[in-house]
Amino acid sequence: MSVEDLVHFCAPARLIMGAGARTRLPALLQRLGYQRGLIVTDRFFTLSTPWVEELVSGARAHGVTLTVYDGGAPDPTTTLCDDATAALHARGDLPLDHVIALGGGSNIDLAKALCLTLPAGAPVRTFIGRIDSATPVLPLIAMPTTAGTGSEATPGAILVDPDNATKVAVMDNRLRPAVALIDPEFTYTCPPRVTADAGIDALTHAVESYLTMDAAQFERGDDPDPGYSGRNALTMLFARESIRLCARHLRRSHATDGSAAMRDARTGMSHASVYAALSYGSAGLNAVHGIAYAVAGLTHLSHGTTNAVMLPYVLDALRDVRRDELLTIARLFDVDDVDADAAIERLPAVLRELIGALGVPITLAACGIEEGDLDTLTRDALAVTRLAKAFPVPDVDARYARIVRNAWAGRLSFDDARAAPQRRVA
Ligand SMILES: NC(=O)c1ccc[n+]([C@@H]2O[C@H](COP(=O)([O-])OP(=O)(O)OC[C@H]3O[C@@H](n4cnc5c(N)ncnc54)[C@H](O)[C@@H]3O)[C@@H](O)[C@H]2O)c1
Known part of the structure; x- marks a missing residue:
């Protein structure tokens, strides 16, 4: 605060x-x-x-x-x-x-x-x-x-x-x-696909609104009763609790065996979803949803899937402006690197692994998007201006373009950092 x-x-x-x-x-x-x-x-x-x-x-x-x-x-x-x-x-x-x-x-x-x-x-x-x-x-x-x-x-x-x-x-x-x-x-009674897509939607709402533009800087024009208004201490409280619950329950929630563990996981995700909504329902969202809308326009994949594929790449692009928050999320997901920068760098890869385990493609190429479509995709995403304006970086256009290219190729800083020593040896 x-x-x-x-x-x-x-x-x-x-x-x-x-x-x-x-x-x-x-x-x-x-x-x-x-x-x-x-x-x-x-x-x-x-x-x-x-x-x-x-x-x-x-x-x-x-x-x-x-x-x-x-x-x-x-x-x-x-x-x-x-x-x-x-x-x-x-x-x-x-x-x-x-x-x-x-x-x-x-x-x-x-x-x-x-x-x-x-x-x-x-x-x-x-x-x-x-x-x-x-x-x-x-x-x-x-x-x-x-x-x-x-x-x-x-x-x-x-x-x-x-x-x-x-x-x-x-x-x-x-x-x-x-x-x-x-x-x-x-x-x-939700089938696994519906459960997984919905659960990733909840996680995306929580994470995206936790990292979004501060309310004090949010452009709400002259509207005295805005629907969405930027993050504040209260929305972040709900977002954090939602992320904690997602980290604990999302992976297990798409089991369908009716067991006590399944009921526990689905109850946890029901709470996570509401808390995420109490955050993003006032704070609003930004690049994950903005780019996901453009991806859905091209591929007609579900809302949960298009958000999921973008989430790790957007987080990777926020490491310079949302360091403390990314470290909090990393710790909630049990990323235990002692070095804070290493934990922050690993977080997008951990989320990408989770998303893949839930049966969602982890690159835009795997969603069927051609490399030649990437400039149009970036333009369409930037055209959703209310979301682009809430992305808390100084160079929104350039970051969107980089995020889209990285998401297409499946490139994260974590992968680059791991590949670097091998390249040096070669
Ligand atoms: N208004 C908002 O703030 C907001 C936010 C995010 C998404 N959305 C919208 O929500 C929609 C996606 O909603 P969704 O992910 O909840 O899926 P959904 O409502 O589209 O449902 C998907 C399918 O699952 C079935 N289903 C739902 N609950 C079930 C259950 N308990 N047991 C068995 N089957 C069940 C439905 O009958 C349907 O066939 C999209 O249209 C998206 O645009 C709205």
């Missing part, structure tokens, strides 16, 4: 975490005075789990009527949101006094967007950019079933624009959930 620190912190109004916490929701809905809500989910949850039916009947016993929309899908598009808005208007489900999201980041983001479009009866594009303060927003209860995106604590909903296959965001602090209910038991 320093005298320049500026705390801008915004979080869900209520955070409830615990195994089996879902059973507390019906009484809470009644206590909050809700009468008529909508569950937004997808067919996996209506067809393969008892959770939707349990919630509907539990709410009914507390005098709350819930209807269900189970048309959610991975990476929801603006078209899906508009179709759902029209279908729910036609079904006569309105008016509603709350929306409940059950699912991964995709269902939560769809539900967030519906909190805007259902009362307005307007297409979601109306709300991209800035949301007028007079716009009504339905309260959201978010119940994540993956441990990764942290959408249950953030101000944004991310949707795919099918016209140009890019992601667009609707963003406002009023979209942060009224209740974020984290029941780690929801994650027990």
Whole structure:
């Protein structure tokens, strides 16, 4: 903490975490005075789990009527949101006094967007950019079933624009959930790929926001209520705890044997994901996500995968400006070199090994990107200016270019340092 620190912190109004916490929701809905809500989910949850039916009947016993929309899908598009808005208007489900999201980041983001479009009866594009303060927003209860995106604590909903296959965001602090209910038991049914991708997403959120631009230097224009605002002592506290939990649980969390160790690891990652979101949901992100968006545009690989491949190379490029923080992360990952510089240099290689062990490609070349695409990729990444501006280095363009080339070739300083003596011998 320093005298320049500026705390801008915004979080869900209520955070409830615990195994089996879902059973507390019906009484809470009644206590909050809700009468008529909508569950937004997808067919996996209506067809393969008892959770939707349990919630509907539990709410009914507390005098709350819930209807269900189970048309959610991975990476929801603006078209899906508009179709759902029209279908729910036609079904006569309105008016509603709350929306409940059950699912991964995709269902939560769809539900967030519906909190805007259902009362307005307007297409979601109306709300991209800035949301007028007079716009009504339905309260959201978010119940994540993956441990990764942290959408249950953030101000944004991310949707795919099918016209140009890019992601667009609707963003406002009023979209942060009224209740974020984290029941780690929801994650027990996640397949290994979903668990690994989500878990790496959580780790990336924690690490990236731990290292991002300080709040005191963050450019927030004239916005008195910014969604993202740079790191401060409070966000860093959450980030550190999240990184500690990821170091302990991420590798073991994608086991599927139902054992106590698996449950322990998935519970640890559920907490890590929320803490990461309490950090990045106010501090914001930078180069890993900025470059990962451009990689996803070229390869259509998942959000978790594109972040994962970039993470070690971005950390390697921050050694001169974030030395102390990188040493803290290295120690949390049990990098035990006595010499601090050696530990900092080893950290990106340790994370790359972890990422590879989770079945994710560790170079951009292995993602199918050609060397000839690298300049365009760098340009596209730099075009996401809100993320590039938060990268805490004096020469953002040059560093992005270097990071992209290193990530393509799989080159880390640690490898170079190890190769150097051999080169000298040769
Ligand atoms: N709004 C934000 O702040 C934010 C942040 C990061 C990512 N996102 C978005 O989140 C999305 C990714 O979300 P995600 O990684 O949680 O995956 P997801 O929501 O896309 O789900 C992936 C698949 O896993 C299934 N699934 C989810 N939970 C399951 C469970 N418990 N058991 C079995 N199957 C389950 C889903 O049905 C789906 O088929 C992306 O669209 C990304 O853009 C949003």
